[in-house]
Amino acid sequence: MNLKGKSAIVTGAGRGIGKEVALLLAKEGASVIVNDPGVGRGGEAEEGAPADDVVSEIKAAGGNAIANYDSVADYANAGRMVKSCVDTFGKIDILVNVAGMLRERMIWNMTEDDFDAVISVHLKGHWNMCHHATKVMRTARHGRIINFSSDAFKGSVGQCNYSAAKAGIIGLTRSIARECGRYGITANAMCPMAATRMTVNDAVIAGWKRRLDAGLLTQAQYDARMAMPGPEFVAPMVAYLATDAAEDVNGQLFHAERSRIHTYYFGEEARSIFKQDDEGMFTVDELISMVPEGLMQGIPNIAPKEDPK
Numbered sequence: 001m002n003l004k005g006k007s008a009i010v011t012g013a014g015r016g017i018g019k020e021v022a023l024l025l026a027k028e029g030a031s032v033i034v035n036d037p038g039v040g041r042g043g044e045a046e047e048g049a050p051a052d053d054v055v056s057e058i059k060a061a062g063g064n065a066i067a068n069y070d071s072v073a074d075y076a077n078a079g080r081m082v083k084s085c086v087d088t089f090g091k092i093d094i095l096v097n098v099a100g101m102l103r104e105r106m107i108w109n110m111t112e113d114d115f116d117a118v119i120s121v122h123l124k125g126h127w128n129m130c131h132h133a134t135k136v137m138r139t140a141r142h143g144r145i146i147n148f149s150s151d152a153f154k155g156s157v158g159q160c161n162y163s164a165a166k167a168g169i170i171g172l173t174r175s176i177a178r179e180c181g182r183y184g185i186t187a188n189a190m191c192p193m194a195a196t197r198m199t200v201n202d203a204v205i206a207g208w209k210r211r212l213d214a215g216l217l218t219q220a221q222y223d224a225r226m227a228m229p230g231p232e233f234v235a236p237m238v239a240y241l242a243t244d245a246a247e248d249v250n251g252q253l254f255h256a257e258r259s260r261i262h263t264y265y266f267g268e269e270a271r272s273i274f275k276q277d278d279e280g281m282f283t284v285d286e287l288i289s290m291v292p293e294g295l296m297q298g299i300p301n302i303a304p305k306e307d308p309k
């Protein structure tokens, strides 16, 4: 057991990736707060308490866990969740922020509520939990924070709220890593890919089928999506990042999918154009010729203008 004696909070742990993370942390010996209000895919209230089922599963396997049903989007609730971990298990060693939901629309159709709700659960929810947890972890001079971003940080059609939140989570994580590393706290982020209700559901499959029929997806691309691996493949890397063995892995971003994990080149300077100090500022006329020749050569428009049909 690699996490014996540790205590952890896993948010959004009633289903999907969070559930698999909670089960594995408990199997590795950690005591776990299983947080999940059991909301729908869009954050709407639903019947049932999936957190209870996960707690039962952990206990049946001989592990230690309690359920929490609060929303991470609420600052005070997040504080109470951290307090309950400390009160129940004596400390908080590990925080895994998995909670998430989607409200997908093109930007011109997206309501203010769609934007605010997604930012509140993902970006603000991460900040709420990290803020309260780091207060305790800093005093203890130990902590492991694993946040959940997404490859949507690169930009994703119909998900500008989600993409913005997930890109924000990378900046948040890297800032926490820099601020807290000296206190023995690490903060890393995951970009997973796994079949859950968020990624593979009836509506999504119908959309893939329409795109296949319209020739916008190849059969191979369609088959690969239909064979998306399960969320259990993401959990081992999260559990590893929570161990003492990962004490020098800090401020990093990992993609996990099936039996493959990769890092990213991130934020490094790529191409540049420059003038000597005595040549003054760029003029707009100079940039009109120098940007395509220098900075953008070989880099296509990611979404070129189309003629109206």
Ligand SMILES: NC(=O)c1ccc[n+]([C@@H]2O[C@H](COP(=O)([O-])OP(=O)(O)OC[C@H]3O[C@@H](n4cnc5c(N)ncnc54)[C@H](O)[C@@H]3O)[C@@H](O)[C@H]2O)c1
Pocket: 011, 012, 013, 014, 015, 016, 017, 018, 035, 036, 037, 038, 039, 040, 041, 043, 050, 070, 071, 072, 073, 097, 098, 099, 100, 101, 121, 125, 148, 149, 150, 151, 191, 192, 193, 194, 195, 196, 197, 198, 199, 231
């Ligand atoms: N599945 C993927 O391929 C994928 C890809 C990229 C990123 N992610 C991210 O991974 C995380 C987990 O996604 P998943 O696919 O397991 O989704 P999921 O819908 O299966 O599980 C998310 C869980 O979060 C809970 N939740 C929602 N709002 C909450 C709130 N305010 N407070 C606490 N819990 C809340 C839900 O009740 C649900 O059980 C999310 O942050 C998601 O954005 C997933």
